[in-house]
Amino acid sequence: MKKDWPLWEVFIRSKSGLSHKHVGSLHATDEVMAIENARDVYTRRNEGVSIWVVESKYITASDPDDSDPFFEPAKDKVYRHPTFYDVPDEIKHM
Amino acid sequence: MTHLNLEDQFQAKIDAETKIEPKDWMPEAYRKTLIRQISQHAHSEIVGMLPEGNWITRAPSLRRKLILLAKVQDEAGHGLYLYSAAETLGANRDELVQQLLTGKAKYSSIFNYPTTSWADIGAIGWLVDGAAIMNQVMLTRASYGPYARAMVRICKEESFHQRQGYEIMMTMAKGSPAQKQMAQDALNRWWWPSLMMFGPKDDDSAHSEQSMKWKIKRKSNDELRQQFVDVTVPQAEYLGLTIPDPDLQWNEDRGHYDFGEINWEEFWNVVKGNGPCNRQRIQARVKAYEDGAWVREAAVAYAEKKDQRKLVSPKAQAEAA
Amino acid sequence: MIFKYLLQLGDNALILGHRLGEWCGHAPELEIDMALTNIALDLTGQARNLFQRAAEIEGKGRTEDDIAYLRDAWDFRNVLLVEQPNEDFAFTIVRQFFFDTFNYYAHQELTKSKDEWLAGFAAKSLKEITYHLRFSSEWMLRLGDGTELSHQKLQTALDELWMYHGELVQPNEVDLELAKSGVGVDLEKIKPLFNEKIEEVLSKATLNIPTDTWMQSGGKDGKHSEHLGYILADMQFLQRAYPGVEW
Numbered sequence: 265m266k267k268d269w270p271l272w273e274v275f276i277r278s279k280s281g282l283s284h285k286h287v288g289s290l291h292a293t294d295e296v297m298a299i300e301n302a303r304d305v306y307t308r309r310n311e312g313v314s315i316w317v318v319e320s321k322y323i324t325a326s327d328p329d330d331s332d333p334f335f336e337p338a339k340d341k342v343y344r345h346p347t348f349y350d351v352p353d354e355i356k357h358m
Numbered sequence: 359m360t361h362l363n364l365e366d367q368f369q370a371k372i373d374a375e376t377k378i379e380p381k382d383w384m385p386e387a388y389r390k391t392l393i394r395q396i397s398q399h400a401h402s403e404i405v406g407m408l409p410e411g412n413w414i415t416r417a418p419s420l421r422r423k424l425i426l427l428a429k430v431q432d433e434a435g436h437g438l439y440l441y442s443a444a445e446t447l448g449a450n451r452d453e454l455v456q457q458l459l460t461g462k463a464k465y466s467s468i469f470n471y472p473t474t475s476w477a478d479i480g481a482i483g484w485l486v487d488g489a490a491i492m493n494q495v496m497l498t499r500a501s502y503g504p505y506a507r508a509m510v511r512i513c514k515e516e517s518f519h520q521r522q523g524y525e526i527m528m529t530m531a532k533g534s535p536a537q538k539q540m541a542q543d544a545l546n547r548w549w550w551p552s553l554m555m556f557g558p559k560d561d562d563s564a565h566s567e568q569s570m571k572w573k574i575k576r577k578s579n580d581e582l583r584q585q586f587v588d589v590t591v592p593q594a595e596y597l598g599l600t601i602p603d604p605d606l607q608w609n610e611d612r613g614h615y616d617f618g619e620i621n622w623e624e625f626w627n628v629v630k631g632n633g634p635c636n637r638q639r640i641q642a643r644v645k646a647y648e649d650g651a652w653v654r655e656a657a658v659a660y661a662e663k664k665d666q667r668k669l670v671s672p673k674a675q676a677e678a679a
Numbered sequence: 680m681i682f683k684y685l686l687q688l689g690d691n692a693l694i695l696g697h698r699l700g701e702w703c704g705h706a707p708e709l710e711i712d713m714a715l716t717n718i719a720l721d722l723t724g725q726a727r728n729l730f731q732r733a734a735e736i737e738g739k740g741r742t743e744d745d746i747a748y749l750r751d752a753w754d755f756r757n758v759l760l761v762e763q764p765n766e767d768f769a770f771t772i773v774r775q776f777f778f779d780t781f782n783y784y785a786h787q788e789l790t791k792s793k794d795e796w797l798a799g800f801a802a803k804s805l806k807e808i809t810y811h812l813r814f815s816s817e818w819m820l821r822l823g824d825g826t827e828l829s830h831q832k833l834q835t836a837l838d839e840l841w842m843y844h845g846e847l848v849q850p851n852e853v854d855l856e857l858a859k860s861g862v863g864v865d866l867e868k869i870k871p872l873f874n875e876k877i878e879e880v881l882s883k884a885t886l887n888i889p890t891d892t893w894m895q896s897g898g899k900d901g902k903h904s905e906h907l908g909y910i911l912a913d914m915q916f917l918q919r920a921y922p923g924v925e926w
Contacts, residue, residue: 534924654708
């Protein structure tokens with residue numbers, strides 16, 4: 265009979281131009297309440313200009329057991345980074 | 359790659375200061391310890407709202423009233439962040455709250471003392487929040503990611519709490535004789551319970567050793583207590599107030615203050631439920647929970663109805679088509 | 680006269696903020712606790728601004744705290760509605776909804792006040808009040824159209840508090856005078872908007888709109904219910920018991 269309020273994840277854009285960042289979670293019965301609760305809980309100190317909420321159950325996360333095949337292969341691809349390349353000091357704007 | 363068993367791998371991660379995240383493998387005991395500790399911490403924030411909330415309607419100036427409202431509200435927020443951190447471990451807020459209401463879960467014993475004068479609001483901010491901060495700063499480095507992150511946020515917000523308390527004490531200690539007396543009386547009543555906040559002596563502490571190994575805790579109870587005494591004594595001297603401990607004195611050799619023996623009988627007595635306000639605090643939480651049930655249920659029912667209407671309304675169907 | 684008007688506005692905010700402060704630590708859910716306290720903070724902050732301005736205009740060297748803490752009930756100008764007890768969450772929401780609706784339209788008008796300070800104050804406060812109205816309207820719907828029990832509780836609260844909502848838009852002498860000079864709100868002008876909004880939300884919330892037309896009044900002229908004395912006894916205790924000191 266008793267139903268708990270579902271859990272939501274809250275993402276806040278701290279100022280215009282920045283991405284939304286995960287700040288925490290809260291409980292709410294629907295998206296309207298979730299946005300308002302997020303405002304009341306997570307922006308009390310002027311922390312944000314925009315809020316996203318998503319019900320926690322809709323978040324899909326990568327599995328820690330997949331960490332090696334997922335993330336290790338990117339580690340040795342140094343040629344993707346600008347510092348990999350030698351450019352003479354005289355050359356500017358590159 | 360070395361072939362360590364899961365538990366060894368886990369400990370190796372901790373030793374390497376790699377944070378543990380919700381989906382990572384962890385020993386069941388680590389999970390349980392964390393849920394217990396984080397939820398106790400959350401309960402303490404929520405119960406802690408009561409003694410201070412007790413003075414919101416009697417705050418002596420509009421400025422003080424705003425500060426106190428904001429501070430007690432922060433505690434609700436901190437409770438909420440902490441329950442959320444516990445929920446990442448598979449606990450659920452309502453179950454955790456049930457444990458508080460049924461007396462299964464503990465919370466910080468300090469909140470079982472009454473706030474009998476306005477100066478108590480100052481003393482709580484200065485001493486109780488001061489003691490809590492010692493503990494919380496340590497916890498920002500806890501091995502469990504969501505807990506550490508919640509603590510970072512909490513510590514940031516808490517930074518004004520202690521200062522506002524000290525400001526109240528200062529105003530009163532420098533005020534009229536009656537105010538000074540009020541301030542001294544508050545210090546007399548809150549000093550020892552504040553020292554007790556760090557928990558039993560290291561030798562008698564049930565969970566300490568394992569928690570240190572798991573880096574849920576990084577300093578022992580006695581270390582933190584000493585640190586608190588060392589920073590607080592000069593603050594009391596500045597106020598011109600006397601700490602109620604005849605054995606308190608600077609020890610040149612140790613480079614620390616020596617202080618008197620805590621009344622452990624009182625400590626255990628309050629932990630067991632015999633403090634001056636244990637019953638009232640739990641009763642207040644039970645009342646809020648029970649009185650609020652119909653409100654929480656109404657909100658769920660309304661959200662369900664709204665969902666159903668979305669499904670059956672012709673407009674929604676047309677839009678879906 | 681504007682001094683009295685500022686007190687009317689300020690006392691409403693102070694007393695309602697005080698009532699909401701009583702919820703702090705006792706609300707039905709943590710998120711609601713925080714939301715109610717946000718509103719209490721907004722209202723108490725507004726009262727503080729209004730009293731500072733009132734003290735300045737009065738020019739007798741009084742402070743915001745002298746005004747809040749050293750007047751007795753007959754000098755308080757708040758409407759009777761805001762001093763009514765919290766009772767339960769339904770009473771609190773109905774009280775809030777009536778007040779927010781009034782406050783919203785009143786401050787919308789006040790942004791056009793000929794008094795520059797008041798216009799500026801209203802523009803700033805209106806942002807807070809807009810959110811308050813949103814919060815209380817939504818809870819009216821949730822409770823009214825939630826469960827059978829919540830509907831019944833909200834209907835009871837509505838029936839009990841109905842007689843206090845009229846005073847909000849019933850002008851007294853101060854209101855009339857300030858409306859004439861373009862400084863205050865013309866209550867006759869916002870009355871239809873106020874009534875319309877209330878009707879709209881009540882019917883959306885599936886509530887029966889009471890038909891009683893008798894409205895209690897007097898608060899704005901210092902004639903209060905018995906509740907105010909207790910509020911002041913709490914609120915003013917320290918300032919009265921230890922006069923003339925800093926806190």
